[in-house]
Amino acid sequence: xxxxxxxxxxxxxxxxxxxxxxxxxxxxxxxxxxxxxxxxxxxxxxxxxxxxxxxxxxxxxxxxxxxxxxxxxxxxxxxxxxxxxxxxxxxxxxxxxxxxxxxxxxxxxxxxxxxxxxxxxxxxxxxxxxxxxxxxxxxxxxxxxxxxxxxxxxxxxxxxxxxxxxxxxxxxxxxxxxxxxxxxxxxxxxxxxxxxxxxxxxxxxxxxxxxxxxxxxxxxxxxxxxxxxxxxxxxxxxxxxxxxxxxxxxxxxxxxxxxxxxxxxxxxxxxxxxxxxxxxxxxxxx
Numbered sequence: 001x002x003x004x005x006x007x008x009x010x011x012x013x014x015x016x017x018x019x020x021x022x023x024x025x026x027x028x029x030x031x032x033x034x035x036x037x038x039x040x041x042x043x044x045x046x047x048x049x050x051x052x053x054x055x056x057x058x059x060x061x062x063x064x065x066x067x068x069x070x071x072x073x074x075x076x077x078x079x080x081x082x083x084x085x086x087x088x089x090x091x092x093x094x095x096x097x098x099x100x101x102x103x104x105x106x107x108x109x110x111x112x113x114x115x116x117x118x119x120x121x122x123x124x125x126x127x128x129x130x131x132x133x134x135x136x137x138x139x140x141x142x143x144x145x146x147x148x149x150x151x152x153x154x155x156x157x158x159x160x161x162x163x164x165x166x167x168x169x170x171x172x173x174x175x176x177x178x179x180x181x182x183x184x185x186x187x188x189x190x191x192x193x194x195x196x197x198x199x200x201x202x203x204x205x206x207x208x209x210x211x212x213x214x215x216x217x218x219x220x221x222x223x224x225x226x227x228x229x230x231x232x233x234x235x236x237x238x239x240x241x242x243x244x245x246x247x248x249x250x251x252x253x254x255x256x257x258x259x260x261x262x263x264x265x266x267x268x269x270x271x272x273x274x275x276x277x278x279x280x281x282x283x284x285x286x
Contacts, residue, residue, distance in 0.1 A: 001064060002183050003096075005031040005051065005087065006072035008038055010142075011102070014176035015070055016041060022184055031062045051090075053083035059090035067091075068098045070179045073118065077241060080117040085124055092130045098189060099130050100182045102175070105138035105196055105257060112251040113244045133188045135179055138196035138264075139169040139248075139257045141275055144206065145282030152286060156219040157207055160228035160246060162253040163220075164204070168260045170197035171273035178267040195264040196257075197272045209276055213283045225250060 002019050006012045007030035019028050025044055031051035032038045038048045051062030053074050063069060071087060074080045084101075091099050104110050104118040125132050144157070151157055178195055182188045203220050210218040223231065225246055232242040251257055265272050 001027055001029045001047070001067050003029045003031060003049075003063065003067045003069040004072065004179075005062075005069065006053075006074070007041065008032050008034070009072065009075070011172055011176055012070075012072050014173050015072070015179050016046065018177055018180035019183070020044060020046070022180065029067070031059075051087075053087055054079070056086040056090070059086055060093075062087075063091050063094035063096050065095035067094065067096045068183050069096050069100065070183050071099050071101045072179075073102045073121070077114070077117070077244060081120050084117070084121040088121075088125050088128050088130060092128050097131060098133060098183070099125065100133040100135055100179060100188070101125055102179065103134050103136045105136050105194060105259065107134065107136050107192065107194075110251070110256060112247045112256065114248060131189045133182050133190070134192040135175070135182065136192065136194050137175045138194075138259070139167050139252075140175070141169045141171050141197075141273065141278035142282075143169070145278045148210065148279070148282040149286050152210075152214060152218065156221040157203060157210075158221050158223065158228070158231065159203055159249050160223055160225045160253075161203060161249040163222070164202055165249075165252045166200035166202050166255070166258040167252055168196040168198075168200040168258050169275060170195070170264055171278055174264055174268060174272045178264055181267045181269075193263045193267065194259060194261040195267070196259055196261060197275070198260060198262070198265050199274070200258040200260055201275050206275060206279070209279050210283070213279055214286060 004015045029047035031049045033052045035048050042048045052058045074083045104115045207220045228246040229242045
């Protein structure tokens with residue numbers, strides 16, 4: 001079976017849709033916290049299995065021997081290490097054939113806080129003996145484009161990243177397609193893929209393209225890292241999470257999300273989605 005965990009999230013949903021287009025639906029299963037939310041997959045003929053990252057007992061029957069699993073990392077920053085270990089332990093006990101984990105660009109070399117839980121997970125997975133593949137995803141276009149309306153309303157792109165900083169982002173659908181390619185392909189065991197967009201763009205270029213699309217000025221509003229953290233907290237982000245998010249801009253300033261290895265386009269067999277396309281899509285909702 002081809003199995004996707006966290007399948008009701010945005011990434012997991014795209015991965016399942018990709019699988020449905022490539023393999024017989026009776027060979028697809030999803031592992032979800034709330035099976036009711038996966039009802040539409042069940043209606044297609046996809047097997048729905050219950051499995052909560054925070055409940056190790058619920059993961060006991062989430063996997064089967066020989067499954068090829070796309071392990072979508074959890075979204076609860078600060079809770080992911082025990083959650084991820086529980087998934088890996090369950091996969092090992094079941095005897096899965098492959099566990100492809102969505103990690104972070106740079107892997108062990110990523111020295112920003114958001115990467116820490118991914119790094120611990122990678123090490124635990126490698127040491128577990130479970131056949132694995134590491135899908136080290138870079139930044140998503142949607143980090144910027146899904147919040148475009150709010151950014152426009154707030155008068156521009158808020159950032160503490162340095163002028164000229166570049167980001168080699170790609171669309172969420174590109175990364176999901178890579179996961180599907182690894183799950184359905186051969187020879188990926190033990191592989192570590194550095195996944196990013198084909199071209200790195202600057203925040204100034206992003207703002208210029210938004211300005212062109214919306215027909216009015218959309219500036220880059222730079223603040224200090226300290227001010228950035230304060231603004232994030234003022235809009236409701238927990239004090240423990242605000243520095244983690246602001247730390248991403250520091251990583252961008254140091255070029256840690258600008259790498260263009262080409263791994264992503266090679267896996268999916270096509271160029272990655274241009275940032276301009278994502279901006280155009282995001283602007284439709286303005």
